[in-house]
Amino acid sequence: MTVDVTAAIFDLDGTLTAPGAIRFEGIRTRIGMPTSGSILAWIAANARDQGERARMEAHVWEEERLALERMELGLGFSALARAIQTRGASLKTAICTRNSGEALVAFDALLRRSGFPPSAELFHVQIARAHFSEHLQREIENKPSHEPVHEIIRRWGLTQRFAPTIAHEHEVPRHTPVLFVGDDVDDCLSARRAGVRSGLIRHGSRAPEQPAFAKAVDRHFDDLSEVAAALTRPPQSG
Ligand SMILES: [Mg+2]
Structure with missing residues (x-):
């Protein structure tokens, strides 16, 4: 069954960017x-x-x-950028990273150098380490907590549609149109604990997963072009 993705969250390092930059x-x-x-x-x-x-x-x-x-762009980034631009207002997007705000600035510079739109045009909400939430009036706990996902949903203005949920990572996600793609167990835990779908991107070479981790993964992607395909609506659907 194909689920229409209406909102997508991306990890930065090893997901939107190529793995291996941080040793x-x-x-x-x-x-x-x-x-x-x-x-x-x-x-x-x-x-x-x-x-x-x-x-x-x-x-x-x-x-x-x-x-x-x-820092280099992850494999398939061009296809992802195209898919996001094609979806326009029908797709909300975000970056959720435990890296610094500096990394988000460097990512923006990399995109512009590579001929892509500014990062803020492609990724509407961006959360880095030590993110202060106006709503909570404190810094959020970052991944693997549910908090960054809730913060992003609030910033998208979608809390009516995707009410903040706290779930166990092995529960079937309640908010299936929200997909969080990352390359680490903590990305998938953060997604599932907030009741949204998790996507694990492997970039070709990942060690076999532990069974407990595998239970927290809804989708597997080899690279960003596969994520792009998941975001692309079939022509006849509204
Ligand atoms: Mg990562």
């Missing part, structure tokens, strides 16, 4: 983090004091700054 393994080695998962959450839980936390986080910020110079 997560290098950061994990430098701070002594043994597992995969959210680096910032691991630091918050494992740093012995504020000083160590600041030193560990400094490695993350440095690596992110270096990664901005390596």
